[in-house]
Amino acid sequence: MGDALVHKEHxxxxxxxxxxxxxxxxxxxxxxxAEVSTLSLPRGETIPSEYAREATLLVTFTNLPxxxxxxxxxIIHFLSAGLDxxxxxxxxxxxxxxxxxxxxxHGPPIAEWTVMNxxxxxxxxxxxxxxxxxxxxxxxxxxxxxxHDNVGKKVGILGYGSIGRQIGRVASALGAKVYAYTASxxxxxxxxxxxxxxxxxxxxxxxxxxxxxxxxxxxxxxxxFLSLGLDHLVISLPLTPETTKFLGAEEFALLSARATPxxxxxxxxxxxxxxxIDQDALIQALKAGSLGxxxxxxxxxEPLPEDHPLWDxxxxxxxxH
Amino acid sequence: MGDALVHKEHxxxxxxxxxxxxxxxxxxxxxxxAEVSTLSLPRGETIPSEYAREATLLVTFTNLPxxxxxxxxxIIHFLSAGLDxxxxxxxxxxxxxxxxxxxxxHGPPIAEWTVMNxxxxxxxxxxxxxxxxxxxxxxxxxxxxxxHDNVGKKVGILGYGSIGRQIGRVASALGAKVYAYTASxxxxxxxxxxxxxxxxxxxxxxxxxxxxxxxxxxxxxxxxFLSLGLDHLVISLPLTPETTKFLGAEEFALLSARATPxxxxxxxxxxxxxxxIDQDALIQALKAGSLGxxxxxxxxxEPLPEDHPLWDxxxxxxxxH
Numbered sequence: 152m153g154d155a156l157v158h159k160e161h162x163x164x165x166x167x168x169x170x171x172x173x174x175x176x177x178x179x180x181x182x183x184x185a186e187v188s189t190l191s192l193p194r195g196e197t198i199p200s201e202y203a204r205e206a207t208l209l210v211t212f213t214n215l216p217x218x219x220x221x222x223x224x225x226i227i228h229f230l231s232a233g234l235d236x237x238x239x240x241x242x243x244x245x246x247x248x249x250x251x252x253x254x255x256x257h258g259p260p261i262a263e264w265t266v267m268n269x270x271x272x273x274x275x276x277x278x279x280x281x282x283x284x285x286x287x288x289x290x291x292x293x294x295x296x297x298x299h300d301n302v303g304k305k306v307g308i309l310g311y312g313s314i315g316r317q318i319g320r321v322a323s324a325l326g327a328k329v330y331a332y333t334a335s336x337x338x339x340x341x342x343x344x345x346x347x348x349x350x351x352x353x354x355x356x357x358x359x360x361x362x363x364x365x366x367x368x369x370x371x372x373x374x375x376f377l378s379l380g381l382d383h384l385v386i387s388l389p390l391t392p393e394t395t396k397f398l399g400a401e402e403f404a405l406l407s408a409r410a411t412p413x414x415x416x417x418x419x420x421x422x423x424x425x426x427x428i429d430q431d432a433l434i435q436a437l438k439a440g441s442l443g444x445x446x447x448x449x450x451x452x453e454p455l456p457e458d459h460p461l462w463d464x465x466x467x468x469x470x471x472h
Numbered sequence: 473m474g475d476a477l478v479h480k481e482h483x484x485x486x487x488x489x490x491x492x493x494x495x496x497x498x499x500x501x502x503x504x505x506a507e508v509s510t511l512s513l514p515r516g517e518t519i520p521s522e523y524a525r526e527a528t529l530l531v532t533f534t535n536l537p538x539x540x541x542x543x544x545x546x547i548i549h550f551l552s553a554g555l556d557x558x559x560x561x562x563x564x565x566x567x568x569x570x571x572x573x574x575x576x577x578h579g580p581p582i583a584e585w586t587v588m589n590x591x592x593x594x595x596x597x598x599x600x601x602x603x604x605x606x607x608x609x610x611x612x613x614x615x616x617x618x619x620h621d622n623v624g625k626k627v628g629i630l631g632y633g634s635i636g637r638q639i640g641r642v643a644s645a646l647g648a649k650v651y652a653y654t655a656s657x658x659x660x661x662x663x664x665x666x667x668x669x670x671x672x673x674x675x676x677x678x679x680x681x682x683x684x685x686x687x688x689x690x691x692x693x694x695x696x697f698l699s700l701g702l703d704h705l706v707i708s709l710p711l712t713p714e715t716t717k718f719l720g721a722e723e724f725a726l727l728s729a730r731a732t733p734x735x736x737x738x739x740x741x742x743x744x745x746x747x748x749i750d751q752d753a754l755i756q757a758l759k760a761g762s763l764g765x766x767x768x769x770x771x772x773x774e775p776l777p778e779d780h781p782l783w784d785x786x787x788x789x790x791x792x793h
């Protein structure tokens with residue numbers, strides 16, 4: 152019996168907020184043989200010894216144990232796609248515990264967030280929501296005016312990774328045309344394949360959805376892409392020194408100038424990092440009407456200060472990263 | 473010159489609200505050879521003689537001319553999918569002027585409205601919208617809790633016509649599984665084809681999207697369908713004597729009882745007619761939590777009275793048909 156207890160897996164899930172009993176139940180049902188415990192810790196804080204020492208399997212976002220507390224640990228699974236925040240941690244550098252990440256899982260939720268924002272903006276959801284609060288049916292004439300659908304719209308995706316591909320998949324289902332942009336050239340079919348984990352039934356494994364592929368890390372290549380007459384620009388790039396303020400006044404002007412006449416002005420979606428765009432230039436472009444609107448899951452800085460002008464812009468939708 | 477004037481086409485567009493100059497420009501650009509004029513009339517009102525007599529091409533929603541004013545008219549195109557509202561009009565009964573409808577064009581906008589409402593509900597959009605109004609970033613912990621995506625969700629579509637098919641297409645792109653329900657059996661591949669007009673790049677021409685097809689006009693068939701463990705039920709049925717109050721307390725209870733454990737309770741979308749559901753039973757099911765929410769583009773009656781309890785239900789999203 153002692154042996155049985157020693158060999159029972161102990162799954163420890165650490166997150167920055169409490170795990171709901173419902174979610175705990177789902178996790179337990181996936182690991183019926185294991186003991187499952189959860190722990191809520193502030194981001195980056197070390198997992199206390201008494202929890203770490205019992206765990207054989209660790210699922211975590213940013214919290215890690217000290218190496219001396221990891222004697223039973225067989226695997227560390229990160230809830231994040233990247234490991235940049237933890238690469239220098241002693242448990243990664245000094246032990247050989249296998250590490251897995253959640254790279255690939257963020258396509259569906261972030262694509263849903265993106266498309267939700269497009270539709271909320273283009274179909275005037277806020278207008279009907281406010282009318283519902285007022286018990287007001289009669290806005291229908293005002294409501295119908297200037298609603299556009301996505302059929303034939305041109306969606307440019309800067310950074311065609313697992314998230315960009317799922318956005319492409321949904322955009323294509325809506326009848327839109329997808330234009331992919333990557334740092335390196337993808338001129339052969341094999342170079343267009345997504346070799347990472349793909350949530351079944353989603354994404355664009357073969358890279359067959361885009362009507363055309365574009366690439367480059369220089370401004371000239373970017374400007375060529377922004378001149379395609381895009382209705383949507385989705386920014387899904389990693390933040391690097393090269394991509395810092397990659398899009399500014401000049402890029403927004405170009406995007407606006409090449410927009411299809413009769414269509415609304417281009418809509419910008421940023422799911423990357425706030426610093427990828429020149430945020431002051433974005434505000435100017437929105438105020439001037441050269442961009443039609445923006446959905447921002449990221450800002451610069453975060454949290455966005457309470458007195459920041461972005462909050463009150465009517466054509467901007469902000470969510471807290 | 474007189475002949476040239478007589479032969480120039482004159483396109484008259486009649487709608488219940490003014491056509492914007494932007495939209496007029498788009499119409500004019502599609503018919504560069506024709507004179508285009510627009511007219512705004514209350515629904516159902518007769519087109520005055522002085523307008524009707526000049527028109528060679530008429531595009532209309534509900535307004536028609538008297539037959540004696542239609543001497544130059546070559547075609548009548550309806551902006552609606554059906555003609556039930558106009559079948560008894562003398563211009564339809566007593567003349568041989570060709571008539572076309574817009575059947576098939578409503579898939580994209582109504583599918584967008586449907587999916588927008590799903591995502592607004594499941595991704596707590598109202599919460600971020602209200603937080604943005606308060607300049608409040610800090611709700612992120614509360615925000616992340618209980619957000620679900622559509623991967624693996626079961627979407628049942630009652631009435632798999634042009635609108636249902638486009639909803640199916642987008643649902644499938646989101647990673648959901650689609651279950652089709654039709655009145656008559658569709659057991660052969662050819663019976664599943666959509667032979668109507670399809671907006672290019674949308675819909676489900678071959679009927680290949682559903683994981684299974686179901687049919688029937690009786691309660692037993694409906695109940696079998698509602699027992700599939702659906703996460704979404706979309707009602708896209710025509711209103712007939714048979715479909716009046718087709719869904720009531722018994723159906724909502726069944727839908728709820730067979731929902732997948734650990735998932736949110738089923739979400740109902742009604743894009744058909746308000747009378748297809750027993751609205752009081754719907755309110756009870758929502759209050760009791762046996763349904764997770766509802767998106768209603770149609771109600772009974774319309775407009776919904778100002779003091780109606782539906783307006784204030786937190787999990788109901790209403791738009792004015």
